[in-house]
Amino acid sequence: MPAKNQCFYGSGTPLSRQYRNADHDSEIPVLVRALLHRITLASVLWAACAAAAEGSQAGSATTGAIGGRVIEARTGAALSRVLVTIEGSGPAELTDDEGRFELTGVEAGLRRLLISVVGYTFVRREVNVAPGERLELTIPLSEGTGTYAESVTVSTDRFHAPDPGVASQQVLGSADIQNLRGVAADDPLRAVQVLPGVATGDDLRSEFSVRGSGFGQMNLTVDGFASAYLLHTVRAVEDFSQSGSVAMINSDILENVTLLNGGYAQRFGDRTGGEVNFRLREGSRDRHQVRAAVSGTSASAVLEGPIGASRRGSWLVSGRHSYLHLIVERLMEEEGLHFKFADAQAKFVYDLTSSQRAELAILTGRSRFRSSQPGGNADDVFDGTNATAMAVSTWRMVWPSAMLTGKGMSAWNGFANDDAIGRVRLDEGADTQLAGRVDVTAALGPFAVEAGIQVERSDQRRTRIRYIQPRHQTVNDYEARGSRAGAYSLVRWAAGRLTIAPGVRADRWSVTGESTASPWVQSELRVGRGATLRGGAGVYRQFPAFEHTVGLLGRSDARASRADQFDLGVEQRIGEALRAQVTTYLRTEEGFFRRAGAETRLDGTRIVVGDQRAAFEQRLDGQSRGIELLVQRRHPNGLSGWISYAYGRHRRHDTVTGERYWSDLDQRHTLNIYAFYRVSDRTSLSAKLRAGSNTPAPGYFRQVDEGYFLSEQRNEYRLPAYSRLDVRANRTFSWGAHRLTLFGEVMNVLNRENVRFAPPNLTREPVRVFRLFEPLIPVVPSVGVLIEW
Numbered sequence: 001m002p003a004k005n006q007c008f009y010g011s012g013t014p015l016s017r018q019y020r021n022a023d024h025d026s027e028i029p030v031l032v033r034a035l036l037h038r039i040t041l042a043s044v045l046w047a048a049c050a051a052a053a054e055g056s057q058a059g060s061a062t063t064g065a066i067g068g069r070v071i072e073a074r075t076g077a078a079l080s081r082v083l084v085t086i087e088g089s090g091p092a093e094l095t096d097d098e099g100r101f102e103l104t105g106v107e108a109g110l111r112r113l114l115i116s117v118v119g120y121t122f123v124r125r126e127v128n129v130a131p132g133e134r135l136e137l138t139i140p141l142s143e144g145t146g147t148y149a150e151s152v153t154v155s156t157d158r159f160h161a162p163d164p165g166v167a168s169q170q171v172l173g174s175a176d177i178q179n180l181r182g183v184a185a186d187d188p189l190r191a192v193q194v195l196p197g198v199a200t201g202d203d204l205r206s207e208f209s210v211r212g213s214g215f216g217q218m219n220l221t222v223d224g225f226a227s228a229y230l231l232h233t234v235r236a237v238e239d240f241s242q243s244g245s246v247a248m249i250n251s252d253i254l255e256n257v258t259l260l261n262g263g264y265a266q267r268f269g270d271r272t273g274g275e276v277n278f279r280l281r282e283g284s285r286d287r288h289q290v291r292a293a294v295s296g297t298s299a300s301a302v303l304e305g306p307i308g309a310s311r312r313g314s315w316l317v318s319g320r321h322s323y324l325h326l327i328v329e330r331l332m333e334e335e336g337l338h339f340k341f342a343d344a345q346a347k348f349v350y351d352l353t354s355s356q357r358a359e360l361a362i363l364t365g366r367s368r369f370r371s372s373q374p375g376g377n378a379d380d381v382f383d384g385t386n387a388t389a390m391a392v393s394t395w396r397m398v399w400p401s402a403m404l405t406g407k408g409m410s411a412w413n414g415f416a417n418d419d420a421i422g423r424v425r426l427d428e429g430a431d432t433q434l435a436g437r438v439d440v441t442a443a444l445g446p447f448a449v450e451a452g453i454q455v456e457r458s459d460q461r462r463t464r465i466r467y468i469q470p471r472h473q474t475v476n477d478y479e480a481r482g483s484r485a486g487a488y489s490l491v492r493w494a495a496g497r498l499t500i501a502p503g504v505r506a507d508r509w510s511v512t513g514e515s516t517a518s519p520w521v522q523s524e525l526r527v528g529r530g531a532t533l534r535g536g537a538g539v540y541r542q543f544p545a546f547e548h549t550v551g552l553l554g555r556s557d558a559r560a561s562r563a564d565q566f567d568l569g570v571e572q573r574i575g576e577a578l579r580a581q582v583t584t585y586l587r588t589e590e591g592f593f594r595r596a597g598a599e600t601r602l603d604g605t606r607i608v609v610g611d612q613r614a615a616f617e618q619r620l621d622g623q624s625r626g627i628e629l630l631v632q633r634r635h636p637n638g639l640s641g642w643i644s645y646a647y648g649r650h651r652r653h654d655t656v657t658g659e660r661y662w663s664d665l666d667q668r669h670t671l672n673i674y675a676f677y678r679v680s681d682r683t684s685l686s687a688k689l690r691a692g693s694n695t696p697a698p699g700y701f702r703q704v705d706e707g708y709f710l711s712e713q714r715n716e717y718r719l720p721a722y723s724r725l726d727v728r729a730n731r732t733f734s735w736g737a738h739r740l741t742l743f744g745e746v747m748n749v750l751n752r753e754n755v756r757f758a759p760p761n762l763t764r765e766p767v768r769v770f771r772l773f774e775p776l777i778p779v780v781p782s783v784g785v786l787i788e789w
Contacts, residue, residue: 068137144174165522167569168261196644201722204244212650213273232367255281263536263567272563283316295784313350341367478551482511530573592620601700
């Protein structure tokens, strides 16, 4: 190969070589004329070559190159098949298996780099390309709807555990929430329903059970505060009624959701079951951006951006409106159900100094439920409304080895329910909640110390009216207030492979004047070769609610319910992306409430009609035990998801009558499966399966042939097994600095005829019950579109 920019003459022989080959025997004049001729031609050729070389150098001086890696923000894992482009008509390339990309021929100057892959945030990053230089970048992508940040904290563990020592815990990131929430409901609690050990059999409700504990026994927290007002639902009606519910949080503003099945540290207290923690993400500090989504059942929008030119803070505002009722009315026309909601959320974050931060989160929502089923009972809810407003403020101070956090919370909820016949106001109430807490964490050598204190005040007003022949009568009416004060502390001691974390919590409830202490201990032992043993034991207590202690249905001698929990689990890691878990548990319960006199039952051949004015009595003890199995894979570029199976037995014992029966939430077998696969940079597929043997029909019922009758034995009849398979597909399209995502979902693909319990009608001769259950959602396709800019 000739040297670069070397000029040639004639047949390609260099001029210097041609000159050396001249015929020295020729006459001098001829040689001179030939030499002058060649010099003239050479001058012309050299001028042309110089111009070409100058043009080539000028081209190199106006372009540069961009290279680097695209990684997952949380784990630092390389992301392959990510589309990296220059806005406009610049070059484009997909990242390789190591997450690397190389863009050449990029025009020098300020350019906007666009990075897009389905399931991760859409990044637009401005870079300055120097002429003739190569710019090396590392670009972290947050999963789901997370925000872009050039500086991130990387954890190499793909299965992060926020509460070390808890044998059974799961964290849903933003991307999994998006795929599991459901297009129709857009509900993050629907995503939690697919987690290992979670049992549910109602398509229209967000609530679920874990290890036989109901939703009312679980803590539901948002940004560090527990609250009972985070649902769009019909409040104050009987536990088993025709209604629906949806979480009052837009999934697009969640960073993650954590489920702790049991054996956890009691930072919030006052619950005997599991714990669900919502963590709201902060807005983008990089730039202003908008996300707008429209589907067949709802519309939502998220706006966010930095605060100030210094970008020391961020703001985020979200709004959501549902028209789910249009679909439910068509699918369940015979049931006459109508449910719709609207909500809004906002979060503001500002760094006061390099070590201090202030935050404010606001949530508000309103929902309405109507039932127009013909032939309904007089107390069937016809029109129910529910509204909530909540605000959480946070101040945080960070030192190299310690952190101090102060929080305040205020919440209000109001509701009203009217009956189906006389338009009588069946339920009406209003709640207010004010709370403040301070938490501190510190590292002291091999010890990690955590402590906190919380003070909370609650006000509650209730009026309940029910039809008791021959007219409507007041069943309950009260107005009460109370305060709860609590404190906790725990010490985590790590010595090599062993970690032990004992803790204790103390609480006092002013309504009953009772003080409680709840100790616990957690341990973790890494035995090597990827195996870890975890165990925990503790005492968990829950104070009686207002309705248990005041009003016409309450008892002044009510005390806190108690549950003793014991967990033991083993986890085996298989490489970085795969793990298997086996967890066993035992929970004993004491002093739980029951309104035994409110249930209609059979006593021999005599019908004992339930009295709706029957008071709460603390007469239930119980035991729950079971095993949970999990195989989970998490890979940013391949197949991700889990297969989980849970077996449990949950018994109750009435200490007054001596009755022993299966719990209302006793689901023996639970199978939850989730799978996600990214086909390309633009397409992803996912599927989820929820199946269970289902729970008893709560009450005194039995089946004879094809009919249903009253029974002497409680929870004798079980609902038919529940099973539902949903599939989803996402497809992204990018143009300029915008991205559009089309998503489609088919609910109940197999069109299984699932049912849920409904309050039945009763005939006396013979003692037969009708309408014991009602059908749930059949196969339903749904589509939507998301636009980001």
